[in-house]
Amino acid sequence: MALKTPEEFVQSLADLHLQIYLFGEKVDDYVNHPLIRPSINCMAMTYELAAMPEYEDLMLATSHLTGEKINRFTHIHQSAEDLAKKVKMQRLLGQKTGSCFQRCVGMDAVNALYSVTWETDQARGTDYHERFKKYLRYLQEEDLVADGAMTDPKGDRSLPPHQQPDPDVYVHIVEKRDDGIVVRGAKAHQTGACNSHEIIVMPTIAMREGDEDFAVSFSCPANAEGVSYIYGRQSCDTRKLEETDLDVGNMRFGGQEALMVFDDVFVPWEHVYMCGEIEFSGALVERFAGFHRQSYGGCKVGVGDVLIGAAALAAEYNGVARASHIKDKIIEMTHLNETLFSCGLACSYEGVKMPAGNWQIDMLLANVCKQNITRFPYEIARLAEDIAGGLMVTMPSAQDLADEKIGPIVEKFLVGTCDTPVIDRMRVLRLIENLTLGAGAVGYRTESLHGAGSPQAQRIMIARQSNLNHKKELAKAIAEVGKPWEKNRVKKPTAVAG
Amino acid sequence: MKVVYCGGCNPHIDRETVAADLPQDDPDVPRGATVHVSGCLRACASDHQLVAEGDGRAGAGAEGASAGPERPPVIVVAGELVDGVPTPSSELAAAVTRKLKE
Ligand SMILES: Cc1cc2nc3c(=O)[nH]c(=O)nc-3n(C[C@H](O)[C@H](O)[C@H](O)COP(=O)(O)OP(=O)(O)OC[C@H]3O[C@@H](n4cnc5c(N)ncnc54)[C@H](O)[C@@H]3O)c2cc1C
Ligand code: SF4
Numbered sequence: 001m002a003l004k005t006p007e008e009f010v011q012s013l014a015d016l017h018l019q020i021y022l023f024g025e026k027v028d029d030y031v032n033h034p035l036i037r038p039s040i041n042c043m044a045m046t047y048e049l050a051a052m053p054e055y056e057d058l059m060l061a062t063s064h065l066t067g068e069k070i071n072r073f074t075h076i077h078q079s080a081e082d083l084a085k086k087v088k089m090q091r092l093l094g095q096k097t098g099s100c101f102q103r104c105v106g107m108d109a110v111n112a113l114y115s116v117t118w119e120t121d122q123a124r125g126t127d128y129h130e131r132f133k134k135y136l137r138y139l140q141e142e143d144l145v146a147d148g149a150m151t152d153p154k155g156d157r158s159l160p161p162h163q164q165p166d167p168d169v170y171v172h173i174v175e176k177r178d179d180g181i182v183v184r185g186a187k188a189h190q191t192g193a194c195n196s197h198e199i200i201v202m203p204t205i206a207m208r209e210g211d212e213d214f215a216v217s218f219s220c221p222a223n224a225e226g227v228s229y230i231y232g233r234q235s236c237d238t239r240k241l242e243e244t245d246l247d248v249g250n251m252r253f254g255g256q257e258a259l260m261v262f263d264d265v266f267v268p269w270e271h272v273y274m275c276g277e278i279e280f281s282g283a284l285v286e287r288f289a290g291f292h293r294q295s296y297g298g299c300k301v302g303v304g305d306v307l308i309g310a311a312a313l314a315a316e317y318n319g320v321a322r323a324s325h326i327k328d329k330i331i332e333m334t335h336l337n338e339t340l341f342s343c344g345l346a347c348s349y350e351g352v353k354m355p356a357g358n359w360q361i362d363m364l365l366a367n368v369c370k371q372n373i374t375r376f377p378y379e380i381a382r383l384a385e386d387i388a389g390g391l392m393v394t395m396p397s398a399q400d401l402a403d404e405k406i407g408p409i410v411e412k413f414l415v416g417t418c419d420t421p422v423i424d425r426m427r428v429l430r431l432i433e434n435l436t437l438g439a440g441a442v443g444y445r446t447e448s449l450h451g452a453g454s455p456q457a458q459r460i461m462i463a464r465q466s467n468l469n470h471k472k473e474l475a476k477a478i479a480e481v482g483k484p485w486e487k488n489r490v491k492k493p494t495a496v497a498g
Numbered sequence: 499m500k501v502v503y504c505g506g507c508n509p510h511i512d513r514e515t516v517a518a519d520l521p522q523d524d525p526d527v528p529r530g531a532t533v534h535v536s537g538c539l540r541a542c543a544s545d546h547q548l549v550a551e552g553d554g555r556a557g558a559g560a561e562g563a564s565a566g567p568e569r570p571p572v573i574v575v576a577g578e579l580v581d582g583v584p585t586p587s588s589e590l591a592a593a594v595t596r597k598l599k600e
Binding site: 118 | 508509510522538539546547548549560565578581582
């Protein structure tokens with residue numbers, strides 16, 4: 001099967017007839033729904049760029065299973081170079097969409113499961129890895145999108161899964177049969193779930209004794225019986241329902257998150273990759289999170305490129321581009337953005353080949369990458385707002401601009417430098433609004449904070465790998481701690497003594 | 499037996515102690531064996547591989563080369579991992595020795 005075209009992707013999505021609910025109603029023609037379509041366009045871009053020779057080096061890879069050219073989003077990384085190309089591909093897509101393009105979670109899930117299934121088999125004599133490779137081949141050959149579903153709703157965070165008053169707040173096995181398992185529960189905040197052909201479920205935390213039914217990983221078609229989606233709202237989302245492209249800021253592209261519900265879904269054994277092996281759940285969580293923390297060193301940087309460009313344009317249109325403090329702010333935004341990219345590349349180039357044969361990022365550096373991501377986009381956004389001026393949040397609407405009577409007044413007073421059309425000034429300011437506090441801010445800000453784990457999750461991983469004892473030994477050696485002190489050899493400096 | 503060290507910029511383990519505790523002139527250790535000793539999980543001594551390519555032992559990683567008498571063992575220590583298996587630092591040399599004699 002060849003790579004899909006963007007059109008084939010959209011049609012294949014429509015053919016799934018997913019159970020999607022939005023504003024309390026079931027949406028049948030979801031691929032043409034104005035609130036959903038921008039997110040589909042983003043996903044389609046992962047197909048479009050893959051067909052363009054000028055992006056092939058980043059977008060395509062060679063499958064280690066079949067030797068065929070595949071979309072990199074379905075690839076198992078085979079070298080440190082592959083890991084770096086993944087980050088560069090994500091930067092490219094962030095630049096082309098100015099948004100979260102959603103396909104990364106599935107890529108990160110398959111790469112985490114690849115080594116964990118192998119290690120489970122070595123320890124437990126199971127055959128998860130072969131099952132998983134068969135499934136992976138299917139994803140690659142059909143060029144499919146998989147949703148990486150890790151985060152459970154979690155209920156009372158102080159209680160383990162098996163002690164929750166309602167166990168359904170964590171996805172769990174309700175029945176084991178000869179031919180498979182039946183699962184129930186939900187996954188929250190699922191990026192691109194309604195734009196996926198397949199769902200890959202993983203546990204959300206390291207499971208302990210008593211949590212065996214919650215230590216479950218499997219895949220199922222996105223339209224499996226019992227799976228439904230409640231579409232997540234985004235800031236200013238209903239602007240997409242207005243018959244104008246101006247006020248949305250980014251009309252063609254957008255992110256997507258959904259609450260995905262499993263109402264007694266049957267999964268055949270051939271698609272089960274973990275079933276009660278609690279001791280491997282922690283590794284799966286850490287590896288998926290690690291790969292996704294690396295991902296942000298690409299995608300958020302690409303969106304940052306768009307925001308920096310928009311801020312520079314706003315400065316030009318306002319006539320302040322040559323002011324030294326503006327230039328300095330653009331430099332600071334660039335410095336922060338490239339620091340994030342450096343982290344994404346560093347954890348890639350310091351990656352290792354796992355015993356399973358795939359390549360994995362350096363965990364410490366991936367967590368440092370994500371910790372910076374929880375901060376720098378906020379500062380970049382603050383500087384963009386500073387440069388844009390207050391108009392980005394007080395500007396009249398597209399309808400006002402189009403109105404026969406009000407329009408000329410709006411044009412008269414929203415003028416910037418005289419060679420800039422007012423409409424273009426408004427477009428750029430709306431884009432900055434979109435990314436800093438509109439629909440785009442879901443991906444650029446809050447997802448930067450919580451996506452792939454809240455900041456504290458990275459700090460725990462950083463503490464675990466910080467090698468503090470070694471640092472203390474280094475300091476002791478330099479400071480000569482423990483060396484006998486010969487007090488009587490102390491002399492006053494000559495100048496003071498004199 | 500050959501010991502290959504990483505550069506030593508970030509050691510989580512005492513590499514020299516691990517190397518010193520490996521068996522010397524032990525007739526049960528195949529001739530030409532190599533032990534890569536990296537201070538941390540980045541495994542620089544073995545070119546970032548947690549299981550060495552060209553290792554002659556069967557089952558040494560998913561892509562372990564086929565076993566054969568002409569291919570001596572290659573073991574990777576990377577921080578507290580021996581061939582990718584978590585191992586406390588005090589037991590690293592013993593774990594390597596066991597593998598060398600397998
Ligand atoms: C836009 C967006 C997209 C996302 N996409 C995906 C996706 O595609 N797939 C996926 O699986 N997940 C996705 N996530 C989920 C993301 O991984 C979670 O948001 C994150 O792990 C935090 O979980 P939470 O939202 O439940 O917040 P909480 O876990 O409730 O965290 C809120 C605060 O409570 C603290 N906290 C939580 N538990 C404890 C505890 N036990 N002890 C002490 N402090 C605690 C946290 O540190 C944090 O400060 C996405 C999130 C966002 C915002
Ligand atoms: S947030 Fe970034 S890494 Fe995650 S799915 Fe969206 S674009 Fe990909």
